[in-house]
């Protein structure tokens with residue numbers, strides 16, 4: 146089964162050389178059955194990555210997808226290839242936004258230098274961040290110059306966008322008395338670049354000033370930051386539908402990338418990310434091994450025993466691990 150699917154679906158050379166069908170098929174496997182493609186994923190090394198990964202987040206409807214489309218258009222004019230990953234919190238069956246994103250981005254769909262992938266969380270807890278990470282890694286390995294990941298902010302997905310992308314853009318829209326949405330959702334802290342989109346509507350300047358005031362309050366002073374190089378998140382006004390301010394945004398993204406490179410922060414970011422991934426996979430693997438070794442009934446029995454015998458939970462864990470050792474040696 147595995148050998149057969151390998152020859153048909155796991156055409157890594159095809160992926161690297163831009164075969165979209167091979168890429169789509171591989172991504173489906175990565176999302177649905179990672180274990181089956183673990184070796185191939187490992188071959189697409191996460192190290193030495195010179196691609197630009199950009200995270201775009203913000204409240205629902207602030208214009209993230211439209212802005213990404215405008216930014217992508219600009220990048221394409223400059224000859225860069227772009228992959229877009231839209232992480233939608235709703236299920237693929239009810240997710241209107243998923244369809245909406247597709248329609249909005251349709252203008253780009255015929256372009257060979259653009260690849261769009263939607264991912265749904267399917268109500269699964271945990272793991273989505275790492276699945277997204279895998280998808281981003283494959284797209285980077287497939288040779289796209291820029292990978293843009295869109296997630297809805299405000300805690301609607303468990304994807305920690307700031308952990309995924311070295312450059313995080315938080316997109317706001319001016320709203321009636323709602324200028325501080327980003328702050329409420331804790332998004333200000335993760336923003337490398339702040340965007341007030343829909344600047345063709347009234348209130349954009351006011352929203353910008355409100356954001357600036359908040360940034361001034363929360364921003365580390367030189368003294369506080371010590372020797373760490375300081376990046377002051379710029380606030381950019383855009384109108385994605387009128388394609389205004391997009392060039393400014395692209396310039397801010399380029400400056401942030403240079404800043405990361407100049408101070409060795411890209412490498413540091415990657416190391417932090419790989420450490421976190423290592424810990425996650427270690428936990429998952431060990432837990433998986435435990436569940437492979439003991440049946441659900443055995444597990445329930447162990448816990449019942451712990452409660453009945455008034456055993457301290459840590460002691461129960463130690464006893465269980467001893468049993469596991471014993472079984473392995475047998």
Ligand SMILES: Nc1nc2c(ncn2[C@@H]2O[C@H](COP(=O)(O)OP(=O)(O)OP(=O)(O)O)[C@@H](O)[C@H]2O)c(=O)[nH]1
Nearest residue numbers: 204205206207208209210211242342343384385386
């Ligand atoms: N006036 C105005 N409307 C905009 C602008 N950008 C996007 N919109 C509109 O705002 C609505 C939402 O845009 P999207 O790009 O789907 O926003 P989003 O943040 O991706 O939305 P979700 O993914 O559903 O959270 C759409 O009707 C867009 O046409 C803008 O610059 N100005």
Ligand SMILES: [Mg+2]
Nearest residue numbers: 209210246295
């Ligand atoms: Mg969207």
